Amino acid sequence: MTENALIEAARVSKAWPFQEAQKLLKRFPQGKPGGAPVLFETGYGPSGLPHIGTFQEVLRTTLVRRAYEALTGGAPTRLVAFSDDMDGLRKVPDNVPNAQLLEANLGKPLSRIPDPFGTHESFAHHNNAMLRQFLDRFGFDYEFVSASDRYNAGGFDGALSDVLRHYDAIMGVMLPTLREERRKTYSPVLPISPATGVVLQVPIEVLDAATGMIRFTDTDGAPIEQSVFGGKAKLQWKVDWAMRWYALCVDYEMCGKDLTDSVTQSGKIVQILGGRRPEGLIYELFLDENGEKISKSKGNGLTIEQWLTYGTEESLEFYLFREPKSAKQLHVGVIPKAVDEYWQFRANLAGQPIDKQLGNPVWHLLRTNGERAGAGDTVPVTFALLLNLVGVLGADASAEQVWSYLGNYVADANPQAHPELGEMVRAALATNRDFIAPTLQRRAPSANEAEALRALDEQLAAVGADASAETLQNIVYEIGKDEAYGFETLRDWFKALYETLLGSAQGPRMGSFIALYGIAETRKLIAQALHVAAP
Incomplete structure (x- = not known):
């Protein structure tokens, strides 16, 4: 496939990453001015441990990034993973140790609270490290940026000065969105108390936008005049988001449905600052x-x-x-x-x-990190089939046992020859240990089911040990169709096999399972089921 053919197909593709990338193509029809890279951003609030919702935003943004590169024949791009670790801790998460330590530091910036895990400089540094560890594991190409680094080192001072310069206009955007009581104390700028280190939700007075000087009343009633520069203040969430878009020149950022209103307000604020709201996708939340x-x-x-x-x-x-x-x-x-x-x-x-x-x-x-699929990329057995196999083997099943059975079905059955299958075996054993084995219950077959099982046993005894999965499936199929055994539908027969032999309400193609598990071992399962059914 030529690059031109790819670009042509990508421009008419209905796949959602290409649909999103088209927004950027319209934003920069001739490319970003000066040949600058298009900047993609993802945001993360490190008030708790990273979860899949955080990871998916980096993945999905990367998918749009790669789609844009394909659409443009390789236009330059960057991805910034931004951590809002200057945010004040509002409540103690339920799933971290040393809750008392966090409780004693409520209200302080996350990057200035001791690490309850005792491994990093701060709580934010710990959670940031976890996020980066997972992103690195998946090979994402990104630049990590933390709010605390930018605020403390003065990287946002110019943008903060612009926020103060447009203070009244920003208040004009925000105040109509707030309850009357909240309006009395709202400020786009949150000073940090020099006495307690807490991020304050108090009104401020702008004294000098150029130097960042503001006036406010501290929690002890003392009047304070200090600059917002150098990490002595942070911005309210919606204003902070807009300031970040403006300061970093962000071109694309997606977010969850719960931030729809924030996108609207932040979009207005970034325009006030002289910037442009980035393109983006509003995605549904996970449940x-x-x-x-x-x-x-x-x-x-x-x-x-x-x-x-x-x-x-x-x-x-x-x-x-x-x-x-x-x-x-x-x-x-x-x-x-x-x-x-x-x-x-x-x-x-x-x-x-x-x-x-x-x-x-x-x-x-496959293109998130530059890989490509090869012809016929596949695995020799399904994960569902592996789960049925390990379920039969029991809670103490080992990888060695599984690979010995896979030898009935797969050439060179070892994890070195089949690394992807090796990962599936590992995951199947864990799933079986924690979820399948504790719940499996084989029921006794009814009279007509027992007769059908005896017929299946006889036919399995008559075929060779190397019978194909298709041959075995046909045997199972023909027994289920035989009216002598009284099954109303084939589905009833398969369900009986799953429940009496595998201990599950659902299962694989039985021909594939028998070929994998082995005819002799399957006959033992049948014998056990018939023994339970015997009067």
Whole structure:
């Protein structure tokens, strides 16, 4: 495929990353002035441990970045991952140690609160390090910028001066959005108390915009005059966001649906400052298994570590790619399907025409860090099949056992020859240990189900040990169709097999399972089920 063919196909693609990238193409029809790189930004509030909602914003923004590069034939871009670690800690998260330490420092900037984990310079530094660790693990190309570094080193002083210069106009944007009581104490600028180090929510008086001098009353009633420069103040959230867009010249930033109003107000403020609101996507929020919004402080969503324990890196990225404007639940139960769907899309990619490739999630995911799919990229067994296998093996199943069974199905069955399958085996064993084995219950077969199982056992005894999965599937299929066994539908027969042999309400193609598990071992399962059914 030539670069021109790719650009042409990308410009008419309906895939959402290309639709977003088109906004930037319209913003800069001739490219950004002076050949400057288009700046993408993601924001992170380190008041709690990073979660998948944080990670997905970096991933999705990177997908748009790569789409824009494809649309333009390689126009320069940058991605800034910004941490708002000058924000004051409002409440103690539920999922961190040493809560008393944080309680004693409520209201102070996150970067000036001791680390409750005892490993970093501050609470913010700890959480920032966790975020960067995960982003680095996935190989994202980004520049990390923290608010505390910019505020403290004077990097935002010029923009802060402009905020003070346009103080009244900014108040004109914000005050109509506030309740009457809040209007009395609202200020776009939040000074930091020289006495307590707390970020103050108090009215201020601008004395000199050029030097950043303001006047306010401290918590002890003392009148204070000090500059906002050098980390002695920060801005209210919506004003801070606008100031950041202005100071860093941000061209693209997406956000969750809960920030819709913030986008509107911050967009007005950045124009007052003389900047331009960035392009962006407003995405739907993730929900937990109870349909409730995920919260960093509650810790009620899946962490990145949890997903990567029970799934794979590719499956996480795949799940986050799909339908960003639709709300999706995040819990362990969604992982197996995501693992298998990723590999289905990847297997299809190489044989698709260019327009279909650009609509394939894997095309985009492989380009986040410069990879490409090869012809026929696939894995030899599904994750669902592995879960059924380890479920039969029990809670104490080992990787060595699984690979020995995979030898019935896969050439060179070892993790060195099949690294992607090795990751799936690891995840399947963890899922089985924590979720499947504790809940599996094999029921006794009914009389007609027992007769069908005896027939299946007889036919399995008659075929060779090397019978193909398709041959075995046909045997299962024909027994289910035989009216002598009284199944109303084939679905009833398959359900009986899953519940009596595997201890699950759902399962794989039985031919594939028998080929993987082995005919002799499957006959032992049948014998156990018939023994339970015996009077």
